Amino acid sequence: MGKGKNKGSDDAPRRPQKTSGGGSRGRRGETKHHETKGKFHTKLAMWDFDHCDPKRCSGKKLERLGLIKSLRVGQKFQGVVVSPNGKGVVCPNDREIVEQNGAAVVECSWARLDEIPFNKIGGKNERLLPYLVAANQVNYGRPWKLNCVEALAACFAIVGHTDWAADLLSNFSWGHAFLDINKELLEVYQQCTDAESVQKAQDEWLEKLQDEVKQRKERDDGEDIWMQGNTNRRDLPPMSDSEDEDDDDEDADDDEEEDEEEIGEYEQESEPELDALGNIIIKD
Numbered sequence: 001m002g003k004g005k006n007k008g009s010d011d012a013p014r015r016p017q018k019t020s021g022g023g024s025r026g027r028r029g030e031t032k033h034h035e036t037k038g039k040f041h042t043k044l045a046m047w048d049f050d051h052c053d054p055k056r057c058s059g060k061k062l063e064r065l066g067l068i069k070s071l072r073v074g075q076k077f078q079g080v081v082v083s084p085n086g087k088g089v090v091c092p093n094d095r096e097i098v099e100q101n102g103a104a105v106v107e108c109s110w111a112r113l114d115e116i117p118f119n120k121i122g123g124k125n126e127r128l129l130p131y132l133v134a135a136n137q138v139n140y141g142r143p144w145k146l147n148c149v150e151a152l153a154a155c156f157a158i159v160g161h162t163d164w165a166a167d168l169l170s171n172f173s174w175g176h177a178f179l180d181i182n183k184e185l186l187e188v189y190q191q192c193t194d195a196e197s198v199q200k201a202q203d204e205w206l207e208k209l210q211d212e213v214k215q216r217k218e219r220d221d222g223e224d225i226w227m228q229g230n231t232n233r234r235d236l237p238p239m240s241d242s243e244d245e246d247d248d249d250e251d252a253d254d255d256e257e258e259d260e261e262e263i264g265e266y267e268q269e270s271e272p273e274l275d276a277l278g279n280i281i282i283k284d
Helices: 002-025 028-036 058-064 092-101 110-115 148-158 162-169 175-181 183-190 195-221 241-269
Strands: 044-048 069-071 080-082 103-107 126-128
Touching: 044 058, 058 103, 058 148, 080 092, 080 148, 092 148, 103 148, 148 162, 148 175, 148 183, 162 175, 175 183, 183 195
Parallel strands: 044 069, 044 103, 080 103, 080 126
Antiparallel strands: none
16 A cells, blocks of 8 residues: 555656656647646736637637636726727836736727727726737738737737747747737837837837838839830730731731721611612612
8 A cells, every 4th residue: 555655656746747858858839839828927818709700819719728818898907908998008117017917908800899898898007009010810911900919919029028929929820920020110119118108119110111102102203104115015025027927917807807897887877778668678
């Protein structure tokens, strides 16, 4: 009996040790996914209004992984709430709030925001996100249209926890693209302090984009179209003599057909000859 207990107690610690050790030496992505499942660096929460396709909903996937908690309407959240109802933008000064109380999002459709009871959800730290570009499969390349996991990742990256953002996005095949396409802009926001400085950085970035578009348009408009030649025929290969002869024959045939059509139309416009009863007289 004593041997059985000792044997059982020896086996108990070996199982998790073997799993942990094997995972750290195994496939990197699989281990990372296992480490984040059911536990994250801080609290994650969402209000889910079931507007999205469950198969594409990033919030629901995080919930299935045990990484995020679903809140009821009427519940408030003490951490940073990324919401369209926010008044200021997420900034590096929000780092302590995120670390201590976490971050939450509103899982809903952009097209149905008017259906959301914002007065019954949220909290005292509601925030907007500054300008960023989506990388998710639904709104890829579109500014502002981030989904839940992108919104959370953006929040973490802006307050200085890019590692948290990468961990969360690693649960999605396209997740790394979000940090890649927004890398430069996120670094700009990380150099700010408060909401006003982030807002200023965003405005300067958008002004820069507008200037680039304007300069590109002016450069395109400045090209002399008369120096380009006939753009419709620019890439056509040279024609051989036989092709020229064929075209001449075709043109001649076309002229004959046009003459025949004109004659036919003219004959149809002449008045037909009628008999005494008003019938058309058909001539041989």
